[in-house]
Amino acid sequence: MTLRDWLAGCALARVDALALLRELAGVDHATVLAHPQRVLDAAARARLDAAAARLRGGEPLAYVLGWREFHGLRFQVDPAVLVPRPETELLVDFVLQRFAGNDAPALLDLGTGSGAVALSLACALPRAQVWAVDASEAALRVARANARALLPPARAPLRLLRGDWFAALPDDAPRFDCIVANPPYVAAGDPHLPALRHEPRLALVGAEPSADGLTDLRRIVRDAPAHLRRGGWLALEHGHDQARAVRTLLAARGLRDVHTLKDLAGIARVGAARLDDGAISLNNTVRNGLGRTS
Numbered sequence: 001m002t003l004r005d006w007l008a009g010c011a012l013a014r015v016d017a018l019a020l021l022r023e024l025a026g027v028d029h030a031t032v033l034a035h036p037q038r039v040l041d042a043a044a045r046a047r048l049d050a051a052a053a054r055l056r057g058g059e060p061l062a063y064v065l066g067w068r069e070f071h072g073l074r075f076q077v078d079p080a081v082l083v084p085r086p087e088t089e090l091l092v093d094f095v096l097q098r099f100a101g102n103d104a105p106a107l108l109d110l111g112t113g114s115g116a117v118a119l120s121l122a123c124a125l126p127r128a129q130v131w132a133v134d135a136s137e138a139a140l141r142v143a144r145a146n147a148r149a150l151l152p153p154a155r156a157p158l159r160l161l162r163g164d165w166f167a168a169l170p171d172d173a174p175r176f177d178c179i180v181a182n183p184p185y186v187a188a189g190d191p192h193l194p195a196l197r198h199e200p201r202l203a204l205v206g207a208e209p210s211a212d213g214l215t216d217l218r219r220i221v222r223d224a225p226a227h228l229r230r231g232g233w234l235a236l237e238h239g240h241d242q243a244r245a246v247r248t249l250l251a252a253r254g255l256r257d258v259h260t261l262k263d264l265a266g267i268a269r270v271g272a273a274r275l276d277d278g279a280i281s282l283n284n285t286v287r288n289g290l291g292r293t294s
């Protein structure tokens with residue numbers, strides 16, 4: 001079978017079909033365009049057909065390939081972890097903007113999954129003390145594999161802990177300069193859930209699914225102040241329609257400088273606030289990912 005015939009018959013979006021050809025048959029886009037009559041050998045064809053069937057069944061491309069790029073790094077992923085999303089890079093950028101000049105900030109990533117946020121921070125801030133928590137042992141196995149692959153051997157290791165949000169932390173954990181989380185926030189009846197059926201339910205709706213999807217966000221906001229340094233930041237990813245609710249939670253918990261960051265698509269995506277340090281408060285409520293008021 002030729003490349004042209006396989007592309008015509010695979011019944012996939014062209015971008016996915018080209019990704020499979022590149023990753024599983026070593027055929028790049030230029031070759032497809034220049035030599036569409038090239039013949040696929042039987043082994044490559046079998047790999048491509050099996051992968052195409054999985055994609056047609058609704059599996060994310062990242063699970064089929066076994067990896068997803070996030071913040072410029074390649075993360076191993078499997079169905080034990082949420083596929084890292086580009087909009088979550090906003091959490092990493094938020095921390096980098098505030099702590100790039102800080103000598104060795106203490107950072108905590110709650111619900112680390114593949115380790116995408118924690119490891120992006122650990123790689124970008126070599127002296128940061130990075131802690132990460134997840135309730136799922138299967139997810140932590142993936143995060144550990146990513147840590148082995150991505151962290152330079154000389155770097156202080158990531159502290160990866162299993163447990164229920166802050167209850168996972170040992171008594172000697174520091175107070176953190178910044179706590180970030182992309183927790184489960186999908187509402188129990190959300191119409192997108194069937195399309196996300198291949199990803200872990202714990203990552204999407206949490207252990208106690210709720211009609212508003214805010215259960216875990218509420219718990220994290222409630223307990224975060226006890227784990228932040230004075231002036232320390234809390235930044236939480238949330239759903240496109242949860243910005244106001246998250247700002248209300250942050251303000252009601254007594255946090256300062258409550259604001260929402262928009263992702264590159266202009267969607268309100270991260271609620272952020274900090275523990276009082278006695279300094280003058282900002283008044284902005286909504287800013288985009290580059291820090292401008294909008």
Ligand SMILES: C[S@@+](CC[C@H](N)C(=O)[O-])C[C@H]1O[C@@H](n2cnc3c(N)ncnc32)[C@H](O)[C@@H]1O
Pocket residue numbers: 081082083084085088110111112113114115116117133134135136139163164165182183184185202203204206207216
């Ligand atoms: C939306 S996923 C985020 C994964 C990763 N941080 C990312 O952005 O790609 C949420 C993660 O929170 C974890 N999780 C859910 N409930 C938890 C809990 N009560 N305590 C700790 N982790 C929890 C899930 O296992 C999942 O890995």
